[in-house]
Amino acid sequence: MKDNRIYNFNAGPAALPIDVLQEAQNSFLNFKGSGMSITEISHRSKWFDEIMNDAVIRAKRLLNLDEKFHVIFIQGGASLQFCMIPMNFLATGKPADYINTGTWSSKAIKEAQIQGKLIQVAASSEDKGFSYIPKDFPLNKDSAYVHITSNNTIKGTQWAEFPETNGVPLVADMSSDFMSRPFDAQPFGLIYAGSQKNIGPAGVCMAIIREDMLDLIPDNIPTILSYKTFVSKNSMFNTPPCFTIYIVQLVLKWVEETIGGLEKMDQINRKKAKLLYDLIDSSDFYRGTAEPDSRSLMNVTFRLPSENLEKIFIQAALENDLGGLKGHRSVGGCRASIYNATSLSAVEALCDFMKTFEKNNG
Ligand SMILES: *Cc1c(COP(=O)(O)O)cnc(C)c1O
Numbered sequence: 001m002k003d004n005r006i007y008n009f010n011a012g013p014a015a016l017p018i019d020v021l022q023e024a025q026n027s028f029l030n031f032k033g034s035g036m037s038i039t040e041i042s043h044r045s046k047w048f049d050e051i052m053n054d055a056v057i058r059a060k061r062l063l064n065l066d067e068k069f070h071v072i073f074i075q076g077g078a079s080l081q082f083c084m085i086p087m088n089f090l091a092t093g094k095p096a097d098y099i100n101t102g103t104w105s106s107k108a109i110k111e112a113q114i115q116g117k118l119i120q121v122a123a124s125s126e127d128k129g130f131s132y133i134p135k136d137f138p139l140n141k142d143s144a145y146v147h148i149t150s151n152n153t154i155k156g157t158q159w160a161e162f163p164e165t166n167g168v169p170l171v172a173d174m175s176s177d178f179m180s181r182p183f184d185a186q187p188f189g190l191i192y193a194g195s196q197k198n199i200g201p202a203g204v205c206m207a208i209i210r211e212d213m214l215d216l217i218p219d220n221i222p223t224i225l226s227y228k229t230f231v232s233k234n235s236m237f238n239t240p241p242c243f244t245i246y247i248v249q250l251v252l253k254w255v256e257e258t259i260g261g262l263e264k265m266d267q268i269n270r271k272k273a274k275l276l277y278d279l280i281d282s283s284d285f286y287r288g289t290a291e292p293d294s295r296s297l298m299n300v301t302f303r304l305p306s307e308n309l310e311k312i313f314i315q316a317a318l319e320n321d322l323g324g325l326k327g328h329r330s331v332g333g334c335r336a337s338i339y340n341a342t343s344l345s346a347v348e349a350l351c352d353f354m355k356t357f358e359k360n361n362g
Helices: 018-026 046-063 077-089 103-114 211-216 227-232 242-259 262-281 307-319 344-361
Strands: 069-074 096-100 119-124 146-149 170-173 188-194 205-210 299-303 334-337
Touching: 018 242, 046 069, 046 205, 046 242, 069 077, 069 227, 077 103, 077 170, 077 188, 077 205, 077 211, 096 103, 103 119, 103 146, 103 170, 188 211, 205 211, 205 227, 211 227, 242 262, 262 299, 262 344, 307 334, 307 344
Parallel strands: 096 119, 096 146, 146 170, 170 188
Antiparallel strands: 069 205, 188 205, 299 334
16 A cells, blocks of 8 residues: 555545545645645635535535535534434424434434423334345324434444435434435435534534425524525524535545545446445355344444454554454444445455465364
């Protein structure tokens, strides 16, 4: 690997495209002839205006969004969204449905309950340790929204198709698979994604809000917690995290121009995931933890025959320049996060290592 860099399988913050890192490095001290670093320019300058507008335009183009949708940037990570969503959309007394597919869904549910909002857990996969995505569940027709987590970063499951809600707006935490595949945005009232999984460094959450959702938002909530503020101020009510948004803009440009859009991105991601799942399925040594029809294309979770072997595996992988393979601390085991910026050759190197490790330890 170049510059002593390793193959990075971190779950988040995670790998970024090398082209993006290099472009940021090259313009770090003097951004576009401004004589200033991107970390030194004003967020009210024409330079930052261009970054913000380009990021928004690219996000809209990549996802085929029409003028009904607003793209905004909010600090506080995906976690702040867990509390902003019920605060903004449940003031009218309408209830909401939540689908519980793991840790992040559970946290979203908790933040609505803390505020005393009327919510129903319409389906859950907790009965089998969140190893699958629920199918065929009844939804409340009167809900303000149905909340889902599109990809469950910790358990390694993902919605292959989104649930049919018969007109009730979907609200989705897409933190760990945003911009990894194309999808129809029309049924979504709100989409949000913390930047540090698939679109940039930590520090911002990209949100896409559909115009009609703005009508649900009351005036008596704090200004900085209202989506209306972010929409009306083009995400610059206060100082945004300029550097993070700059990298997000470069990543979106990379997806658009270097990869060639989300269809292409999806093809590459499927190829990467298939290599790993095929290896796991053909082995008695590695065991996948997610049910096959619910498997994530972004986070491949697996176990070895013993916890001791897992420890040795993770250490030996690192000695072979393969980093970040430890499972989330709450579940243990192993996890290869193969987001957009993790290359096919990184996954091939991991597969080679896994085969050799099995031969020597199986
Ligand atoms: C990482 C993650 C979060 C938490 O994101 P923060 O930006 O740290 O708040 C929430 N949801 C999902 C699906 C995640 O993967």
